[in-house]
Amino acid sequence: MDLEQAFLKTLESSGVVWGLGDDGVRLDTHQCVYMLDLFSEGVHFKRGWLNCAQIGYKAVCVNVSDAIAMAACPKYALLGLQLPRGCNLAEIRQLVAGIAKACQEFKIKIVGGDTTLGKALSLSVTLIAKSPKPLERTKIRPKDLLVHTGKLGQSYKDLRALLRGGRVSPKSKFVCPKLQNLLKFILSVRPFVRAGLDISDGLLAECNRLSRLNKLACKLDKPYNKAYLSGEEYELLLSAPPRHKLALLRRAKQQRVQLNFVGVVCRGLSHYRPKIWHA
Amino acid sequence: MDLEQAFLKTLESSGVVWGLGDDGVRLDTHQCVYMLDLFSEGVHFKRGWLNCAQIGYKAVCVNVSDAIAMAACPKYALLGLQLPRGCNLAEIRQLVAGIAKACQEFKIKIVGGDTTLGKALSLSVTLIAKSPKPLERTKIRPKDLLVHTGKLGQSYKDLRALLRGGRVSPKSKFVCPKLQNLLKFILSVRPFVRAGLDISDGLLAECNRLSRLNKLACKLDKPYNKAYLSGEEYELLLSAPPRHKLALLRRAKQQRVQLNFVGVVCRGLSHYRPKIWHA
Numbered sequence: 001m002d003l004e005q006a007f008l009k010t011l012e013s014s015g016v017v018w019g020l021g022d023d024g025v026r027l028d029t030h031q032c033v034y035m036l037d038l039f040s041e042g043v044h045f046k047r048g049w050l051n052c053a054q055i056g057y058k059a060v061c062v063n064v065s066d067a068i069a070m071a072a073c074p075k076y077a078l079l080g081l082q083l084p085r086g087c088n089l090a091e092i093r094q095l096v097a098g099i100a101k102a103c104q105e106f107k108i109k110i111v112g113g114d115t116t117l118g119k120a121l122s123l124s125v126t127l128i129a130k131s132p133k134p135l136e137r138t139k140i141r142p143k144d145l146l147v148h149t150g151k152l153g154q155s156y157k158d159l160r161a162l163l164r165g166g167r168v169s170p171k172s173k174f175v176c177p178k179l180q181n182l183l184k185f186i187l188s189v190r191p192f193v194r195a196g197l198d199i200s201d202g203l204l205a206e207c208n209r210l211s212r213l214n215k216l217a218c219k220l221d222k223p224y225n226k227a228y229l230s231g232e233e234y235e236l237l238l239s240a241p242p243r244h245k246l247a248l249l250r251r252a253k254q255q256r257v258q259l260n261f262v263g264v265v266c267r268g269l270s271h272y273r274p275k276i277w278h279a
Numbered sequence: 280m281d282l283e284q285a286f287l288k289t290l291e292s293s294g295v296v297w298g299l300g301d302d303g304v305r306l307d308t309h310q311c312v313y314m315l316d317l318f319s320e321g322v323h324f325k326r327g328w329l330n331c332a333q334i335g336y337k338a339v340c341v342n343v344s345d346a347i348a349m350a351a352c353p354k355y356a357l358l359g360l361q362l363p364r365g366c367n368l369a370e371i372r373q374l375v376a377g378i379a380k381a382c383q384e385f386k387i388k389i390v391g392g393d394t395t396l397g398k399a400l401s402l403s404v405t406l407i408a409k410s411p412k413p414l415e416r417t418k419i420r421p422k423d424l425l426v427h428t429g430k431l432g433q434s435y436k437d438l439r440a441l442l443r444g445g446r447v448s449p450k451s452k453f454v455c456p457k458l459q460n461l462l463k464f465i466l467s468v469r470p471f472v473r474a475g476l477d478i479s480d481g482l483l484a485e486c487n488r489l490s491r492l493n494k495l496a497c498k499l500d501k502p503y504n505k506a507y508l509s510g511e512e513y514e515l516l517l518s519a520p521p522r523h524k525l526a527l528l529r530r531a532k533q534q535r536v537q538l539n540f541v542g543v544v545c546r547g548l549s550h551y552r553p554k555i556w557h558a
Contacts (some may be wrong), residue, residue, distance in 0.1 A: 013378035018388040036357040078315040100293035124403035
């Protein structure tokens, strides 16, 4: 068991946690979901990979992606920032420009936070997002169709290139996630889907996760696809009743979102062998 | 201008911030306030000063103190945790025990978060607290009484002892803030006070802050008090109409909170010379 798992397991047994296990949490009757994500130098990125503007932009997007996975519209953010002691004003301006760009695109207001100086650049973003009916990970049913958005695989290639010391296009979704259309799409199809989550650890890992949570199998038509190992894809895996296929396709076309129907829910359990990305 | 100020100034001019400047923020009609605080090794504490249980406890308390300053009752927390790569299971258990102790005392549920591994131990806590009428920093009026809770000065002494390599009692409020009575007190006196904030940077600094925000002077009876330089006091500075003095005293006695009436609001501006704690 790794340290993070050890922490989570201990925390869960302490009796003070509630509602963990989804991309975010819904509380009471607020019609809001809440999520917190860390984005840290040396863990989620290296300084050579992204410039400060890209870091600021992506730190916000990582959370927006979680909101999308819950069919929630981002509204407010709280920002915990650790600035490296040696950073300069130009870098700070770039960082703010990146954060502000993401906030403007998704109409997010930053309403609070805290800053400190430290060794490495690290952002902790808490997002408050509105949803009249948050999309959760449970409630899939046998015969549901499994469908994912977008084209999978590129994030893996880009990450590998970066790890080898290579470069990737600034348009790569690993550098600059593209989430505007996906947000509009998920809000428009919410009535037609039963459950969903974002593809953080690869499609196979997400199928296992859905399977375990719902005690049903997520059967893929062609599981031996290298692209299904690619994590950090900023795409969605959704489960929807077959009768809504046309409604989904129509709205996907409107928002220029690509849909791929890749499998079906049935009785049993899935045990695909995914690659674990985070050490 | 230091780096943190540079960041804040740039962020504020970006147009994506809203409602900053208080201990927390109130959104829409939720009757909730939101606050985020960082608690990081090498910035807010050194590992020799606090054990892991004390770190976990204090990380939650730092946020509870902000909730108290807004007369809000803590309800939910999201936890961003960076664990140092070399930490062991016993330390993780201690850390969780400390977090859980604080959560149990204040009836907080942890509803989300994120963990990573990094160089140093760092916690980012977002707190969601309920308040039908949050106490803000503005709205003080001439002739209001200025009153602070508790005895000031010990935190400064303890911090100095630690910085000199000395030790402090595990009961020191620098190690283990005592906030239970303060929370009950502030909830009970909310109708009688006009504005308030917690004494993070010393009473003189907080008087200047209140003065600047309200464009009124916070006149202290005896400003040349060393204890008024002591920050991180986990006590409140409140402004209240003179007619409510008795009501405040009565409720303070009930909750065993010490009250010190130390000054009065009048026209003008205050320019006390406080010590700046955070470099």
